[in-house]
Amino acid sequence: MPIENNSARDLQLIVPNLHRRYSGVTATNRMVAPKLARIYRAAWLGSHAPDGIARMGFADLLKLWRRGTPLIWHARRNDEMIAGLLLRGLGWPLKLVFTSAAQRHHKRLTRWLIRQMDAVIATSDFSKSYLNREATVVMHGVDTNVYAPPADRAAAFAEAKLPGRYAIGCFGRVRAQKGTDIFVAAMCRLLPRYPDFTAAIVGAIVPEQQGFADGLKRQIEAAGLQSRIVITGELANEEVQRWYQRLTIYAFTSRNEGFGLTLIEAMSSGAALVAARAGAAEFVVEDGITGVLTQPGDVDALVTALEPLMRDPAAAGAMGERARARVLEKFSLDAEANAIATVYRTL
Numbered sequence: 001m002p003i004e005n006n007s008a009r010d011l012q013l014i015v016p017n018l019h020r021r022y023s024g025v026t027a028t029n030r031m032v033a034p035k036l037a038r039i040y041r042a043a044w045l046g047s048h049a050p051d052g053i054a055r056m057g058f059a060d061l062l063k064l065w066r067r068g069t070p071l072i073w074h075a076r077r078n079d080e081m082i083a084g085l086l087l088r089g090l091g092w093p094l095k096l097v098f099t100s101a102a103q104r105h106h107k108r109l110t111r112w113l114i115r116q117m118d119a120v121i122a123t124s125d126f127s128k129s130y131l132n133r134e135a136t137v138v139m140h141g142v143d144t145n146v147y148a149p150p151a152d153r154a155a156a157f158a159e160a161k162l163p164g165r166y167a168i169g170c171f172g173r174v175r176a177q178k179g180t181d182i183f184v185a186a187m188c189r190l191l192p193r194y195p196d197f198t199a200a201i202v203g204a205i206v207p208e209q210q211g212f213a214d215g216l217k218r219q220i221e222a223a224g225l226q227s228r229i230v231i232t233g234e235l236a237n238e239e240v241q242r243w244y245q246r247l248t249i250y251a252f253t254s255r256n257e258g259f260g261l262t263l264i265e266a267m268s269s270g271a272a273l274v275a276a277r278a279g280a281a282e283f284v285v286e287d288g289i290t291g292v293l294t295q296p297g298d299v300d301a302l303v304t305a306l307e308p309l310m311r312d313p314a315a316a317g318a319m320g321e322r323a324r325a326r327v328l329e330k331f332s333l334d335a336e337a338n339a340i341a342t343v344y345r346t347l
Contacts, residue, residue, distance in 0.1 A: 009063075009067070011043055011056075012071050012072065013344070014061075015029065015036070015044045016075060016083065017044065017049070018046050019046075019077060019079070024258070025101070025258075029076055030049075031142070036053075036340060036341065038337075039341045042054065045061065064093075065090075066091045067093050070094065070095050070347075072094075072344050072347065073097070074099070074340075075099075078109065081114075081117065082113065095119075097119045097343065098117045098121070099121040099138075100123070100130075101127055102258055103127055103256065103257070103258065104256070105130055114133060119343050122136070123138065123140055123258065124137060124139060126282075126283075136339075139259070139283065140259050141333040141334070142261070142331060144327060144333070146241060147241060147269050148245075149245065150246075153245065153248070156245045160246055162198040163228055164195060165196045166248040168187075168197055168199050168248065169247045169249070169250050169271070170200075170201050170251045171203055171244075171266075173204050173205075173209070174203055174231065177256060178203070178253065178254050179255050179276060179296065181212075182276075182297060182298075182299055183201065183253045185219075186303045187225070187229055188223040188229075189299075190303060190310060191229070193307075198230065199228060200230045200232065200243060200246070202235060241269075248271065248313055249272045249316050250267075251302065251306065252278075253296075254276055254278040255296045256296070257278045258279060263284050267324060267331075268324060270324045271320050274305045275291050276295065276296040277294070277296060278296050290325075290326045291323060
């Protein structure tokens with residue numbers, strides 16, 4: 001949908017995505033942007049544009065120079081904040097909004113950029129605590145129609161032609177920050193005890209992490225579990241969604257996260273959840289009800305939390321149903337978009 005179908009003169013919102021590599025930030029941006037486009041006349045600038053929102057190029061951006069009425073520029077990275085400030089300084093009538101998911105102290109440049117924004121959104125109270133300025137907390141949402149339980153989970157599992165009857169998954173790029181090594185270590189201990197389970201690691205292996213991934217593969221081979229710990233590599237979004245539907249249990253093993261979108265994707269898909277206390281896990285998960293919380297980087301704690309669910313898949317299924325209900329109530333994509341739109345209206 002090109003910008004011609006959504007006149008530059010009438011635009012109210014620009015959603016920049018100036019990062020070529022697909023990332024979690026890009027994924028969250030792609031999901032909420034079409035929802036925002038139903039509320040505001042919006043256009044996407046940059047790579048990985050989703051359906052449901054007009055696309056604009058840099059030539060279209062030139063048409064907005066010295067326009068009389070302001071429009072929102074919603075940045076999610078440093079380079080997008082910098083671009084917004086430069087454009088505004090050169091005569092583009094921008095109101096600058098930034099979403100911060102980081103749960104750490106920001107570097108000096110980032111702190112300065114954040115101070116220049118007209119409004120700031122944090123994805124959790126924890127993220128907000130690092131900002132040192134007024135911010136509105138808006139947690140991420142998920143499309144509960146896209147990330148939904150399958151009609152028949154056993155049939156969805158059978159479709160993958162994996163051994164056993166149940167799947168346990170860990171999604172995201174294969175690297176230490178995501179705790180992929182913690183998951184593999186736990187699986188090497190648990191899978192021999194529970195032959196009905198197969199483990200799936202769904203995510204890309206980027207070149208700089210190839211050595212880390214090769215080490216995991218050697219560990220899996222040494223345990224004789226090559227057929228029961230599957231590493232899929234990077235997949236299309238539709239196939240990732242299908243993998244969620246194959247899961248009985250999801251393990252969120254990140255050592256640190258901004259938010260951790262896979263948390264609510266897995267919950268929305270009806271998987272039981274064991275989650276490290278990273279990202280937004282403590283705000284999203286009701287410990288013992290819609291998931292089980294563990295300490296990051298602790299293999300023993302992960303094994304202890306997972307084993308009762310693997311021993312009793314029916315209990316895991318019931319937890320997954322409660323997790324789905326939690327997302328429907330608190331973490332829908334519509335709720336996120338409406339909360340962001342409220343911030344826009346203040347500008």
